[in-house]
Amino acid sequence: MTKAEFDEFANTFADAASQNTSFFDSDYGYFGRYRSNIVKRLCGPNVANILDFGCGVGLGIPPLREAFRQCRIVGCDPSQESLALARASAPDCEFMESSAIAPKPQFDVVTAVSVFHHIVPSDRDAALRYCFERLKPGGHLFVFEHNPYNPLTRHLVARCPVDRDAILLKPKETVARFKRAGFDRVAAEYCLFFPKALAFLRPLERSLGWLPLGGQYYVCGIRP
């Protein structure tokens, strides 16, 4: 999808995202908290700088702030309209176009949530390299993506206007691209298995990362 098209979706993105996922959990914040908790569990609480690559309108920023209170949080996105909304909703964070962030090691963590399926396959290695170059040695990249093995996820993607350009990535592709970009200790786990109606089963999620039935998966890698 072009930059202008994401600009067009900026004002409706938050409502569309929460409508599309309400069958799973009516509290959209659940998804951001879930991801931020994974980041905190794997990186510890003392993270000084986070970049949210492809932050969009900033829906993932408040849960990051909740998990990392003293941290510098930067969001980048090609869509100016999205960045303007993100800025208004999180004045204690910084938002800019990707090109404004120098290619030097400066972040402890980079997150990219539902971004890479919007990047054409031929540009994905360069985008991962972009993240790699901005991480400090020992820094973590987390890519959260829709699980193409889950039929319900594929159905939701197929009917979502924002996803009309989506080309989903299998975990195997994402892992291979991480390794090509230079990341070490690359690991993938499926996540988001149980809707709110089955919330009593959510404590089991951490032991099910191998099961390709989660709504999403994430790949984590470390810059050597």
Ligand SMILES: C[S@@+](CC[C@H](N)C(=O)[O-])C[C@H]1O[C@@H](n2cnc3c(N)ncnc32)[C@H](O)[C@@H]1O
């Ligand atoms: C589905 S939205 C996800 C936004 C946000 N990460 C979230 O979870 O709410 C995908 C975002 O990826 C951004 N995007 C698309 N291509 C990109 C690229 N090459 N580099 C960085 N961001 C990109 C879009 O502008 C859009 O805001």
